[in-house]
Amino acid sequence: MAVAGNTLLHVEHLTMRFGGLVAVDDLSFDVNEGEITALIGPNGAGKTTVFNCITGFYHPSEGRLGLRHGDAAAWDMLDALTDSGARYRSQRGGTLFLLERMPDYLITHQARVARTFQNIRLFPGMTVLENLLVAQHNRLMRASGYTLFGILGLSSYGAAERAAIDKARAWLERVGLLDRADDPAGELPYGAQRRLEIARAMCTDPVLLCLDEPAAGLNPRESAELNELLLSIRADRGTSVLLIEHDMSVVMEISDHVIVLDYGVKIADGPPRAVRDDAKVIAAYLGVADEEEVAEVEAEVG
Amino acid sequence: MSASGDRAGEQPRAPRGPAGPIPAARAIDRLASSVREAAITAALAFGLFLPLIGFETVTNMRNEVTLKTRWPLLFAITAAVAIGRLAYMLTLGPALGRRRLRAAPAPSAWRARAGGLFVPFAIALVVLYPALVIVLNGSSGALKWIDNFGIQILIYVMLGWGLNIVVGLAGLLDLGYVAFYAVGAYSYALLAKTFGLAFWILLPLAGILASFWGILLGFPVLRLRGDYLAIVTLAFGEIIRIVLVNWVDLTNGYAGIGGIPRPTFFGIPFNAGDDGFAAVFGLEFSPLHRTIFLYYIILALALLTAYVTVRLRRLPVGRAWEALREDEIACRSLGINTTNTKLTAFAMGAMFAGFAGSFFAARQGFISPESFTFIESATILSIVVLGGMGSQIGVAIAAVIMIGGTEIMRELDFLKDIFGQTFDPTQYRMLFFGLAMVVIMVVRPRGLISRREPSVFLRERKTISADLVKEGRG
Amino acid sequence: MEVFLQQLINGVTLGSIYGLIAIGYTMVFGIIGMVNFAHGDVFMVSAFVALIAFLVLTAWAGISSIPIALLIVLAAAMFFTSLVNWVIERVAYRPLRGSFRLAPLISAIGMSILLSNFVQVTQGPRNKSIPPMVQGEIVLYRHNDYPVTLSYKQLIIWFVTAALLVSFWYLVARTKLGRAQRACEQDQKMAALLGVDVDRTISMTFVIAAALAAVAGTMYLMYYGVVSFSDGFVPGVKAFTAAVLGGIGSLPGAVVGGLLIGLIETFWSAYFSIDYKDVAAFSVLAITLIFLPQGLFGRPDVEKV
Known part of the structure; x- marks a missing residue:
């Protein structure tokens, strides 16, 4: 099967079973490079399970999750890589990863997929700055000669740490948390914690940023700020974004592409406007296809 | 009791207004x-x-x-x-x-300033301690105070600091820490007796061997969490002790290993002979010389432990340990190899236990499995928790209170005048030790010093209150 | 074959004692999620109470009927041990409920040190041995002069354990207290909102755990005829192993785990090396936790991402 050139993440026949329960059933979709893709669906549709498969926290029961770095021609290696049993393969200017074969930390470290969590997972007892430095662990670890040079106090590590702090400072400025840099993360208000978690994920330099309900619990103003932040992340760095969201104002306003899940099955896939008018989607959200209620939903999402 | x-069922009484x-x-x-x-x-x-x-x-x-x-x-x-x-x-x-009912008062500026002076003052005090004791007690009375109090407490301070890396920073609950202490002690004893190697060569070797065992035992258990990890490490600790008891060919079982070579002053032995320390330096022979020398060795080792820990906390590996304690899943989502990170914490903690163990063997000249029972692990862990997990000053204070406090019970001979000659205060040492553990926990569940100092700051270093700091689940 | 049968009988007897202690670990862990480190020492205290009660009855009260004496000893041990455990929970664990997770564990370790040293100080460090309470045995089968025997005391242990397990099962499965316990295991806050007295339920859990440990302590004293202040730690760890092996939180698991540990230890001593019998138990503990952390009957603990 040919994969389109601008595809960044190619999910194919993804199935996740927990005992007898099929949480995700034969799901296939693509995330395009430089786009914001939204994964929506009613509660319990299996959205977070898809995230957990992509980021390696679950090992899918079946399916293939390809991720490309660099040259689009890398997709030509997909079948060869699958047959080889390796985790990734490089050629000329491109590398192809099979995420289902990688442990979670390598997905972030090598395949450069970062994520946030539905129930925010910061390091509450560490400062905001420390949170962002932990996100740059692997680079700093190399710079500290895997601790050895660092213990001896060699200057190369000092320079790397300063660079890491500068990067953290830049992100803090961007999410408006610079003056809280030395406060413990657990003391921040809820909306700020959400922004910090995004900044922390961005400090790992991802090509794909996966956000699990980033607007949950935010007020309308904070929601609007979030939209701006995500759009600017994409604009400045070309980072692709995959997000799970219930807040339709976020989904409709910023996403380029929407995928709808219901009971682990994909029921719609396309641009936001088309998905919004899809009868199956409306039925899934309401449970019935009642004309009146459909109209209500349309009013709400529009 | x-x-x-x-x-617990008692509710705060209703406010007593004028209507009361x-x-x-x-x-x-x-x-x-x-x-x-x-x-x-x-x-x-x-x-x-x-x-x-x-x-x-x-x-x-x-x-x-x-x-x-x-x-x-x-x-x-x-x-x-x-x-x-x-x-x-x-x-x-x-x-x-x-x-x-009232909120805890904010630390005053005076206390903050005193806190800043505390560490240099404490270091000066421990460095001058032998001289101080000799001045106060004369050279014959000083031996006990340097050996039983000074050296004994410093060993536990060092062990506490070592375990603090594992429990306090990485949040991994280890109830078998004494196993690595035993590995260090037996490594020194056996290698020194068999190959005649010197203390200064064997000290690092014992540390390396202990950290090797730390990795070996750590590897299978690191996916366990919380109490389960504690119990498995306890089991490993006991297994190592039982092997030491029963592998008589190697360890001489319960009888222990005696005649372990004592450390020399860079090749000069501490004895009364012509080439002994006293003769070489033109002093009158006294057992105090060796004790003072040992005191400074363990002081140096303990300070090394503290220094390395302070450095490590500011390095990525140290931050990763603390992050692991805060939230392991978030660590994995940030590309941190949590298995390796935990193993380094285990290995590092074990290494310091190995140093302490080889010092212990060299100081005693005799070791047996009796010295490495579960009670030792429990003592070290309680020092870490009572001191306040992660706080090095707290751990040191807890070691002084718990070890010094129980040692001082040996000195309370005047109680015999009150309770009669058959009364033996030393019997009550462990009774009070256990009681103190319970009482300190009930009064201060987060330990004596529970605030966390950030490892890095942009503008100002703000202490983090204990309520926010997690304790780890692993 | 004869050796095997004899060891089977011995192993089941030892396993019954472990199982009774293991229930205490499993119940307390189930309801407040803490490893009650002092439970082994509570067991040891109960054996001392039984010893003293036995001496009071035989030496002072002059009761010569062993069955009556045994019953009174059992009742006394259960009563006083329950009181001890009730006070321990009240003083050392309840103030720490809901705080820092390590605090109750350290408090329990402190309590364990306190209990064993309290007994050492008050009763002396020496082993205390009593003349056999129950003598006699049934020869089940004899082959080549090797008799396979079942002693009366083993029979008593089997019978008492079985009877207690049945009444205990009834208590947990059929009474209001049992229902409250199961509710608290699931969700303490919700149980409290629905009118369950959580404090009282937890207190009662400690009382029941201590009563079962006291039965084990009395049986232990009767079986071995000797007890010392340091006898709490190793049986305690083994019973905890049993609880983990059976799946911590599962009551039938604790009993099955206890029997398995008893059998493993007995057969290991008989066929391999008696010196390393504790290693066998500890290895089982480590292996179970590493490869089957949920135990035989436990629910798997899945961390939600």
Whole structure:
């Protein structure tokens, strides 16, 4: 099967079973490079399970999750890589990863997929700055000669740490948390914690940023700020974004592409406007296809 | 025991406004309820102590167990508990209750400044300690104070700091830490006796061997969490001890290994001979020389542990340990290899235990499995937790209180004048040790110093309150 | 074959004692999620109470009927040990409920040190041995002069354990207290909102755990005829192993785990090396936790991402 050139993440026949329960059933979709893709669906549709498969926290029961770095021609290696049993393969200017074969930390470290969590997972007892430095662990670890040079106090590590702090400072400025840099993360208000978690994920330099309900619990103003932040992340760095969201104002306003899940099955896939008018989607959200209620939903999402 | 019984069901009383009863009636009311409370406590204490204090099992000449009674003691203890409870209810209880309702006061500027001076002052004190003791007690009395107090406490400070890396920073609960201490001690003893290698060569070697064992034992258990990890590490600790007991060919079993070479002053032995330390330096021979030398070795080792830990906390690996304690899943989502990170914490902690172990063997000249029982692990862990997990100053203070406190019970000979010549205060050492563990935990569940100092800051270093710092699940 | 049968009988007897202690670990862990480190020492205290009660009855009260004496000893041990455990929970664990997770564990370790040293100080450090309470045995089968025997005391242990397990099962499965316990295990806050007295339920859990440990302590004293202040730690760890092996939180698991540990230890001593019998138990603990952390009957603990 040919994969389109601008595809960044190619999910194919993804199935996740927990005992007898099929949480995700034969799901296939693509995330395009430089786009914001939204994964929506009613509660319990299996959205977070898809995230957990992509980021390696679950090992899918079946399916293939390809991720490309660099040259689009890398997709030509997909079948060869699958047959080889390796985790990734490089050629000329491109590398192809099979995420289902990688442990979670390598997905972030090598395949450069970062994520946030539905129930925010910061390091509450560490400062905001420390949170962002932990996100740059692997680079700093190399710079500290895997601790050895660092213990001896060699200057190369000092320079790397300063660079890491500068990067953290830049992100803090961007999410408006610079003056809280030395406060413990657990003391921040809820909306700020959400922004910090995004900044922390961005400090790992991802090509794909996966956000699990980033607007949950935010007020309308904070929601609007979030939209701006995500759009600017994409604009400045070309980072692709995959997000799970219930807040339709976020989904409709910023996403380029929407995928709808219901009971682990994909029921719609396309641009936001088309998905919004899809009868199956409306039925899934309401449970019935009642004309009146459909109209209500349309009013709400529009 | 019952005296500190907290009536958990008791709600804070309604505010006493002008509508409340008149003061005299209130005082009588309070007295009555206190007396009732004290009577209940007395009845409980009586029941609690009736079998074990009321009766004493005595083995007679024919090796039969017979009973003796101790009614006066039982009644005295019951009365003491009742009076203590009554006094608590009438004086301290209400005051403590009120204090608990108020928020903790913010540390004052004076205290912050004193805190900054504390570390240099404490280091100066421990460096000058032997001289101080000699001045105060004369050279004959000083031996005990340097050896039993100074060296003994410093060993536990070092072990506490080593375990603090594993428990306090990485949040991994290790109840078998003594195993690595044993590995260090036996490595030194066996290698020094078999190959005649010097202390300074074997010290790092013992540390490396112990950290190797740390990785070996750590690897299979690191996916376990919390109490389970604690129990498996306990099991490993016990397995190593049982092997030491039973592998008689290597370890000489319960009899232990004696005649372990003592450290020399860079090749000059501490003996009364012509090439001994005293003769070379033109001093009169005294066993104190070696003790003072040992004191400075363990002081240097302990300070090394503290220094390395302080450095590590500011390096990515140290931050990753703390992040691991805060949230392991978030660490994985940030590309941190949590297995390796945990293993480095285990290995690092084990290495310092190995250093301490080889020092212990060199200081004692004799080791046996008796020195490496579970109680040792529990002691070290309790020092870490009582001190406040992660806080090096807290750990040091806890070691001084717990080890110094139990050692000082050996010195309380004047109690014999009160309780009679058969009274032996040393018997009560571990009893009070256990009691202190319970009491400190109940009073300060997060330990003596529970605030966290950030490892890096942009503008100002702000201490982080203990309520935010997680304790780790692993 | 004869050796095997004899060891089977011995192993089941030892396993019954472990199982009774293991229930205490499993119940307390189930309801407040803490490893009650002092439970082994509570067991040791109960054996001392039984010893003293036995001496009071035989030497002072002059009761010569062993069955009556045994019953009274059992009742006394259960009563006083329950009281001890009730006070321990009240004083050392309840103030720490809901705080820092390590605090109750350290408090329990402190309590364990306190209990064993309290007994050492008050009763002396020596082993206390009593003349056999129950003598006699049934020869089940004899082959080549090797008799396979079942002693009366083993029979008593089997019978008492079985009877207690049945009544205990009834208590947990059929009574209001049992229902409250199961509710608190699931969700303490919700249980409290629905009118369950959580404090009382937890207190009662400690009382029941201590009562079962006291039965084990009495049986232990009767079986071995000797007890010392340091006898709490190793049986405690083994019973905890049993609880983990059976799946911590599962009551039938604790009993099955206890029997398995008893059998493993007995057969290991008989066929391999008696010196390393504790290693066998500890290895089982480590292996179970590493490869089957949920135990035989436990629910798997899945961490939600």
